Amino acid sequence: MEGDIAQMGQFIGAGLAAIGSGAAAIGVGHVAGNFLAGALRNPSAAAGQTATLFIGIAFAEALGIFAFLVSLLLMFAV
Amino acid sequence: MADGHEGGGLVIKPMDQFTISPMFGGDSVGMFTITNATFWMFMAVVAIILMMVVGTRGRAVIPSRAQSIAEVFYGFVYNMVVDVAGRDAVKFFPYIMTLFLFIFFANFLGLIPLSFTTTSHIAVTAVLAMGVFITVTVVGFVKNGAGFLSLFWVSSAPLVLRPVLAVIEVISYFVRPVSHSIRLAGNMMAGHAVIKVFAGFAAVTAVAPLSIVAVTAIYGLEVLVSAIQAYVFTILTCVYLKDALHPHH
Numbered sequence: 001m002e003g004d005i006a007q008m009g010q011f012i013g014a015g016l017a018a019i020g021s022g023a024a025a026i027g028v029g030h031v032a033g034n035f036l037a038g039a040l041r042n043p044s045a046a047a048g049q050t051a052t053l054f055i056g057i058a059f060a061e062a063l064g065i066f067a068f069l070v071s072l073l074l075m076f077a078v
Numbered sequence: 079m080a081d082g083h084e085g086g087g088l089v090i091k092p093m094d095q096f097t098i099s100p101m102f103g104g105d106s107v108g109m110f111t112i113t114n115a116t117f118w119m120f121m122a123v124v125a126i127i128l129m130m131v132v133g134t135r136g137r138a139v140i141p142s143r144a145q146s147i148a149e150v151f152y153g154f155v156y157n158m159v160v161d162v163a164g165r166d167a168v169k170f171f172p173y174i175m176t177l178f179l180f181i182f183f184a185n186f187l188g189l190i191p192l193s194f195t196t197t198s199h200i201a202v203t204a205v206l207a208m209g210v211f212i213t214v215t216v217v218g219f220v221k222n223g224a225g226f227l228s229l230f231w232v233s234s235a236p237l238v239l240r241p242v243l244a245v246i247e248v249i250s251y252f253v254r255p256v257s258h259s260i261r262l263a264g265n266m267m268a269g270h271a272v273i274k275v276f277a278g279f280a281a282v283t284a285v286a287p288l289s290i291v292a293v294t295a296i297y298g299l300e301v302l303v304s305a306i307q308a309y310v311f312t313i314l315t316c317v318y319l320k321d322a323l324h325p326h327h
Contacts, residue, residue: 051158051161051162051313054306054309054310054313055310055313055314055317057310058261058310058314061261061265062257062260062261062264065260065261065264065265065268066260066264068264068268069260069264072093072267072271076093
């Protein structure tokens with residue numbers, strides 16, 4: 001075993017931060033799934049709500065991107 | 079960017095593609111150096127001019143192919159502004175159209191191999207997002223005066239909750255430019271880094287075919303993401319603009 005403990009912490013932290021990407025995937029899937037469930041019940045109202053769908057996905061996804069950013073910062077910027 | 083089996087392990091440097099370097103000689107980046115970022119932003123502007131000015135030069139009633147593409151873009155953004163921000167936001171349409179086209183073309187030019195994605199830099203997207211934030215705040219105060227502050231005072235909530243909600247609303251208002259810019263930059267950076275990581279695996283013979291398939295698939299996803307992120311940035315601008323024009327809950 002070689003390498004210093006700071007680098008190990010850096011890599012473990014990056015890996016832990018990457019969990020956030022999976023959590024964001026759950027969030028995005030929830031938004032899209034619920035949209036589809038609603039859209040199949042009332043297809044005529046679906047077209048008007050696509051903008052809301054994308055806004056919802058964007059908000060859910062942004063937090064996953066933050067987690068990814070933390071991961072990248074730990075890997076390459078620290 | 080992978081150097082293959084060097085020092086025993088696979089070396090993948092997915093972030094090297096985002097390095098800013100001078101375009102025409104020299105090695106120091108100063109205030110007015112023409113860098114690859116400058117060049118590709120300029121290319122985005124040239125592409126927009128080609129499409130919107132040269133493409134619509136004919137002004138035909140039956141549009142040519144270039145003209146109908148330009149018309150599709152115009153109609154798409156115009157409908158977005160009217161639907162989301164309302165009819166009185168139409169006077170901000172040129173600004174929103176500019177934002178959409180610039181981000182759209184910067185994203186797509188970044189997908190050309192060996193090119194540079196300007197929107198993957200937070201410095202670029204932060205300027206765009208701060209522009210939106212300042213515009214929206216100024217417009218809100220000019221249009222509504224102190225009434226703009228009622229955006230933070232949720233009058234439909236119970237009275238006890240209102241101070242708590244006001245604090246949350248103020249925080250969420252000031253986080254807007256941060257999330258607005260990091261969402262775009264993060265998405266573009268993430269996608270391109272993932273492509274590079276998969277391309278790096280091509281150095282290992284056993285998984286090379288798989289890595290080529292993966293690069294193709296991720297590239298397809300990136301085409302989608304480029305368009306969607308331009309759309310999301312613009313539609314959020316419209317939402318913020320709607321808040322500024324009609325702050326009452």
